[in-house]
Amino acid sequence: GKEKEKKKADKNSQSVDTMLIDGAHAPIYPLIAHQIISKLHITEGVAIDVGAGPASLSVAMARLSDLKIYAMDISAEVIQIAQESMEKEGLENRIKLVHGDVHQMPFPHDFADLVFSRGSMFFWKDLPTAFREIYRVLKPGGSAYVGGGFGSAEVKEKVKPQFERDPPNSIPKIPIDTLEKAVLKAGINDYTLINDDSGLWVLFKKRNQISI
Ligand code: SAM
DSSP states (O other), rough: OOOHHHHHHHHHHHHHHHHTOTTTTTTTTHHHHHHHHHHHHOOOOOOETTTTOHHHHHHHHHHHSEEEEEEESHHHHHHHHHHHHHHHOOOOOEEEEEEETTTBBSSOOEEEEEEEEEOOOOOHHHHHHHHHHHHHHEEEEEEEEEEEESHHHHHHHHHHHHHHGGGOOOOOOOOOHHHHHHHHTTTOSEEEEEEEEEEEEEEOOOOOOOOO
């Protein structure tokens, strides 16, 4: 019953809290947030963090910008835990936790100035559908920054031992040509692939509407 559910949540909240507060991969997030902002120059409006998990990247983005962030995840449990830590951090007005699946996102068309996502696409069942959805929710002129990685070789070296100790944290890989094919299949022709020390990322922009 309720008691059992609560116990389960408590147990998980401990592990996710650890990830958020003293996780060895904590330095990843400010670095990646900085990379997103310096590449895309989007610091206000609406953003969606897809597969946000404990919302560490959302927190880093909130601290570097004036964005209103919707941190979405498919796991209701993770959403609840993240919500509690947003309240602890005093960020509940900046970051709204949303339960949702990238393949069918609970947002209207033309909603977000920015969609960002780290470490989640490797788990998506249908990449072209996911990219089509991300494109759909972007405002014309809005941009997406989707992929995974550690931001830099230095940070990766620092945090990798933690990932190896903790196998559930190790993220499966996607070959770069599979990623590129999925983006093209989604009908996105204007994109940039990044495959370097920062990780594997795809950046794309939604075309501005053409007025006649
Ligand atoms: N972005 C966070 C980070 O970098 O710390 C979490 C990354 S974690 C490795 C992957 C997250 O993606 C998990 O929280 C998982 O629940 C979420 N996820 C997996 N499939 C998803 C889907 N189809 N839609 C939304 N989120 C998904």
